[in-house]
Amino acid sequence: MIRKVLVADDEPMDRELMQEVLLSLDEGLEVATARDGAEACRLVEQGCFDVVFTDLKMPQRGGLEVLETARAGEPPSEVVIVSGYDDVPTAVEAMKKGSFDYLLKPISADQVELLIGKIKERRRLIEQNRYLQAELAGGAGDIVGQSSAMADVCAKARHVAGTDATILLQGESGTGKELVSRLIHRCSPRRKGAFIRVNCAALSESILESELFGHERGAFTGAHSAKPGRFELADGGTLLLDEVTETSEKLQAELLRVIEEKEFERVGGTRTIRVDVRIVATTNRDLAREVAEQRFREDLYYRLNVVPLVLPPLRERDGDVELLSRHFAQKFARRLGKPCPRLEESALEKLRQYAWPGNVRELENLMQRLVIMDTDGALKVGDLPPYVTGSAGPFARGDRVLGPTLADVERQVILKTLRESGGNRTRAAERLDISTRTIRNKLKKYQDEGHLAESPS
Structure with a gap:
């Protein structure tokens, strides 16, 4: 998305006209102006602009110097050189230095609108590419299996892939829910769009909100530049909400709104963003039970559970x-x-x-x-x-169980970590690399099962 634009031109009429055109295209744009190259460079160094329109010939510092300053920023701005002279060598030099385009005056509103659209698409693709490269570094394979149970799941996944219906994948951890979600994306009309994944269990509420919906510059400490969220990156494609049951009540309400209305605002922002995204959600919990025990919103459950698929354990x-x-x-x-x-x-x-x-x-x-x-x-x-x-350990098939179960070991580790953290759930969650919501749900379960007299606060 484009939020802040700088227009640098020593001709007042040209500068004001460009500002008016930009504001007419998008009321949410912040358009700053500079009267010469020196002021433009100073503004670029002070703030983060998404796009810079700069005249080529200006007093003190020219457009090429503004271009170099803007492209040296982090993140770099997209720069459009504007000139009243048809100077081919200068145009070539500007493109080599990273100019997005080189336009000749006079410039029409249609030209500006087309150019802004191209810049938006370029920035969206860059963000998608960064995300997908990080995902590919983790590796993602194909589904391997010949059992009738898995073949049935894959057949149903391919069948529903052709629709835009929201899909809920349920199954134990490690059963391949992400691989099935990727299969759905590959078999869908959205396969040319992005497949974007977010692990809801791995992030705290505030970080997860920023990851899902993005944030504006200055929205919180450390937000030095605006960042699109996973919903924006997945526009036109598929978004995987992995372990969706680990989301907080606040985020569940926000997810419900996006699914129903297909719109949201970035953290710290006021501008409403519309997206076209296909949702696939996964969970290793019994979601109907989570709803019955009031740990998950019933209305969101129905929105996610349009097409439920249950993956068999190995x-x-x-x-x-x-x-x-x-x-x-x-x-x-x-x-x-x-x-x-x-x-x-x-x-x-x-x-x-x-x-x-x-x-x-x-x-x-x-x-x-x-x-x-x-x-x-x-x-x-x-x-x-x-x-x-079968010579040791709890997991061989049959009636014989040797030693503690996996659930026993997990409970002991969580409670021990919580004690060592002085009862602080957030600190314990960070040490165990799980969400505070997971800690809370586990403690409630232990209390219900009689392992705790009272859930620690």
Whole structure:
């Protein structure tokens, strides 16, 4: 988005005319003016302008110097050189120095409107590209599986992808909800648009609000420049709200408004922004129960639950453990530049018998470790950790459970961290790298289950 524009021209009539044209295009624009190049450079150094229109020839400092100053800022401004002279060599020099365009006077309102539109699109694509490069650095693979349970989910995902309906993906952690959401995007009419993801569980309320809706310069300490949010970046594409149940009541109300009205304001801003975004939300909780226990807004639940899809846990995906094991072994062997080790049948049988509480993510991490530690080209039962083989640990299939459950360990860690943090939930959440809402929900659960006499404040 474009918020602040500077017009630099030593001709009062040209300067005022450009200012009027810009204000007529967008009432939300802040348009500052400079009477010469020196004043323009000073204003650019003092403030952050999205776009700078500068005359080429001005007293004290010319347009090319204004261009260099504006492009040296962080973030750099888009600069348009305006001139009354058809000077090809100067135009070429300006473009080499980063000018967005070079216009000859007189300039029409239609030219300015077209140019502003192009700059908006360029800035949107730059922001999208930055985000997507960061996402790609984390890697995102394809869905691997041949079980009927997973095939059914993928078939339904492809079927609903052609609509604009909001989709709610439910399933245990590590079942592949993000991969299914990417499949929906790839199969949708929006596939040429951006796929933008935000992890609602990983951020505090204030940071998450800024990430979702963006913020204006000066909206809070450290907001040195305006920043578009994930909704703006996803305009025309798909937005994944990962672990949406971890949002606060305030953010749930704001999400409801965006879904219903397709508009919002940035943090610290007053201008209403409209977007066209397809929402896919995920959760590893029973959302209907969260609503019944008044931890999640009922109206937002109905808006998100238009098309619900439930992903099966790995223990219910017959045949997929072997397929995924071989897939991950090959993946990490390639990454490490070593031959892919052979999985012995006895080891595969142990992998099939294990319950996989962490689902596909747990299997992937285990296979990475096994490939790294392999020295003889074969993965045997003896290479597997005791909790997988059933000699120790709680997670083998069957009636026998050895040691504490995963829920017991999680509860002990959370309560211990909370005690060490003096009962401060925010500090405990930061140490555990989870949201304060997660802490609050866990404590409520422990209290309901009788593990706490009273929920710590």
